[in-house]
Amino acid sequence: MSMADLAPSLPADTARTGGLARLAVAATVALLFAGGGFLLHAEQQGQVIALLAAFVAVFALAEKVPVGRRIVGLCRAHPGTVNLTAALSILAIAAALREEHYTLLMMATVALFATAAAGLTLQMAFAGVPNFAGAAFFAVGAYVAALLGHTGIPHLLVLLIAGLAAAVLGLVLLLPVLRTRGHYAALVTIAFGLLLRAFLEVNDVLGGPQGMKVKSFSLFGLDFSRVTEIGPYDVSFYLPYALASCALFALAFFLVRRLETSFVGVALDAVRSDEVAASVFGLSIARWKATAFLLGNAMIGVAGALYGMMNGFVNPNSANFGDSLIMLSILVLGGLGNLWGAVVAAVVILVIPEKLQAIQEFRLIIFALLVIAILRFRPSGLMPRAVRDFSALVKGGSR
Amino acid sequence: MSPLLACSGLTMRFGGLTALDALDISVGKGETIGLVGPNGSGKTTFFNVLTGLYKPSAGAVQLEAQDLFARSAQEIGRAGVARTFQRSRLMLDQTVFDNIALGALGRLDLSLLSALVLRGRFRRQLSELVERATALTRRFNPQIAANLFKPAGSFTMIDRRRIEICRALVGAPRLLLLDEPSAGMTHEETRALMDDLLAFREEMPDLAIVLVEHEMDVIRRISDRCIVLNFGKKIFEGPFDALIADREVQTAYLGGAQ
Known part of the structure; x- marks a missing residue:
């Protein structure tokens, strides 16, 4: 009797996981990334507009056409194939565009903002803790990189310390955030962001309004800013940054996905969905909100540190409210809780306005219309989060 | 007594x-x-x-x-002490299993370490819990047991009530x-x-x-x-x-x- 309601869901034929299904998934993902690569590289307005049209068409088809829905279902059933193809595609794009400074800079920026969005995902999409100060924690990471970058501490450790620093600074906010809810908690974080920026502006040790220089990232003695060739190939010094940023995103992706597909993920979802039910069944609301908030800020801080090192400077303006809103927009536009969605949204929000430079002020109108259109037709984001399905883990498990 | x-x-x-x-x-x-x-x-x-x-x-x-x-x-x-609520308090966009798991979370390993790295323990507990949830829901309605990983919101009112009772019972x-x-x-x-x-x-x-x-x-x-x-x-x-x-x-x- 209840079966009628259950019908339109994931494809039931996941048992028939032939190589064909995986191939279709891999082809779809590769095609999407190829489109993204072309968009990153495109310079003529015509190309950009055509790619945008293709992009809109793809997302419309995925929803409206049976084949599209089927492919989406297959992609959800084969996350391993999706992730592997995505990683290879990113490497291929990086290799193809190895000499393009600006394109690689954008690629790294997308990856680092997507990493920050992964932190926000833990906080907002899982635990339901609002954070309107993402850029502030991002800037904290960059300032730590500025302070410690030239001290001889290995830079990987500096990234880690930057994450810790952001988490520790988040502690200041923890009590008011735990004691308030919804809009009020959001206001607390907005106030924190404004406060931090004002503090950075008047603080001479941290360079005041001018900010500070940040030493470029070096990994095991390899200074990224001096890389000009790899083997026989001339490359941009942004190439190692783009790769490192993507690696950082991969790590954040791995951590978030692991948490999501564990009892911790169930606990966080319960705390967000229904605090009363969660506490009646023995969960500590404060513990889980605090865990998500601190871990999330740590991720944002690490991403901010690498971003600062790539740019070579950081100033109080990095902590502005607008950038915090950009991070949130990435989260919402992509679909709360879906990290691939965050990547696509980061491309939409960070790359498209740059690509439309030539039409000057009209670009913001086109950009705004695009965002409104996306949320009009896909109110839960470009790629809504899928329900957590543990069945794959149980079948392949230790039974 | x-x-x-x-x-x-x-x-x-x-x-x-x-x-x-x-x-x-x-x-x-x-x-x-x-x-x-x-x-x-x-x-x-x-x-x-x-x-x-x-x-x-x-x-x-x-x-x-x-x-x-x-x-x-x-x-x-x-x-x-476990309970159900007069107005259903299920998480409707999450699966039946996630909802039922909430009833047992207080006794499960919720450390970040086993969520992130040492997954063996988590997987054992998961398998046990899936078995328990399947057995429990089957008693109330086999259709629920067969669709443990479907969103709770896709079930009828009576099934949702059953799921809520299973959630209260799963923690023994x-x-x-x-x-x-x-x-x-x-x-x-x-x-x-x-x-x-x-x-x-x-x-x-x-x-x-x-x-x-x-x-x-x-x-x-x-x-x-x-x-x-x-x-x-x-x-x-x-x-x-x-x-x-x-x-x-x-x-x-x-x-x-x-």
């Missing part, structure tokens, strides 16, 4: 309003209590106090040897509080749900149940003993037949015109 749950002088005041007035209620192991009373008589408040959502103003609450007076909801939940509680399980259901559905519950009851003879219900038929079928509340006071305690005949209960329900 000492009772499983013993409340004495339990009082809950909201400002000037006394919602629970010096209640003495005890529930024995394996006993089923029907808790009735007009709207606003304090039945749900009693549940909310018992489960730690409200802090009682005075009195004593004892679950066997454990003092539960004014403890946090978390502590009480872990002590083995000692005391189960059911808040109007028949609310919003037809007579047939209510009867089916009660059949399931009675069948389940036989297999867990030690589980004590307190049931808030307006449906007198349900109370008659399922309860060993009835307690009637009115304005936060206990006005009756005894078997169902005596309840029906009781003058004061009739007055409380139907008004005291004559």
